[in-house]
Amino acid sequence: MKYLIFAVSSLVLIFVFVFGSSYYKGQQAEKFGFMAKENAATFVREHSQALGSAEAKVYIVEFMDPACETCAAFAPFVKQMMAANPGKIRLVLRYAPFHDGADYFVTILEASKKQGKYWETLDIMFKSQPYWASHANPQPQRIWQFLPQAGLDIEQLKKDMDDPAIAKRIEQDLADAKTLQVHKTPGYFVNGKPLQTFGYQQLQELVQSELRAMYPN
């Protein structure tokens, strides 16, 4: 009898947890789907860097951090999906510099925009990331030896980094990340719908379902 009570209580708890989780995720998806229409600006700001056709109907909004390994790992994957569906997907990058000192790298990235080398710079950053963003021994200054590979004028870049507008953009992005409850990077939203569980396959499925909904034939 006692074993039964114990077992039933355990099962009930597990059931409540699983049911509660899926209910909560469903609620969140509904909430953000709604927000996507009412409050599109939270997802895409004027300053946000975007890649892909402006006519695209599927928007991937990614909250990222240049010092985040998973963001680096996902970058080629997202580009592959875009290449496989030309003109249908637009990628919007937002900043969520949660790593210590990551603001610095975002500032470099934002400054590279003025030289029109944003995507090249990001690419170099992700590729050289292990050399300057190690968690045990971060050495932010090491990034400078890689930046010329992106074709950047380093002197100009250092001047552009002083632009106070950059700090404001980071602040705005962090505020939006908070509103959208992004606590980890990369945080993905596809047409305003958050990724329910994290993973390559889950992201691909979410993008595919939006592609099917937006381009039915």
Added chain:
Amino acid sequence: MSQTDQTANTNWTLLFLCWLVVSVSITGSVFFSYVMEFAPCVLCWYQRICLFPLLLIIAAGLFPLDRRVVRYALPLAIAGWLTAFYHTLLYSGIIPESIQPCAQGVSCTEEYIKLFGVLTIPMLSLLSFSTIIALLLIFKRRMSK
């Protein structure tokens, strides 16, 4: 059913309730971090270190009912209670933020939720540990009679 049987049953139920409080708290804390994706701060981890083992320790004390379980469970519960108490003071601003131990990573004073408008996560933890301690003490008293 004899008198002693009934007493034994009540004692078992008391300890079982205690286990239930522990398991509900654990489920809640796991829900907060894995489903709602609140990152746990350092103090939360200290409280978890005290809370999680109780699930197994108290369960072991239930089958068969063993009064010595209090000896092993109570120190953990008290350590957890003290951390939760400190955390609650920090959270509500009674202890100034400048002496908080976790300057890096997740802030221990960042507010995530307010249940029913008043209950914060550290308060929930304090409440659980208080209930656990109370139940353990009542259980100990009844068992030593």
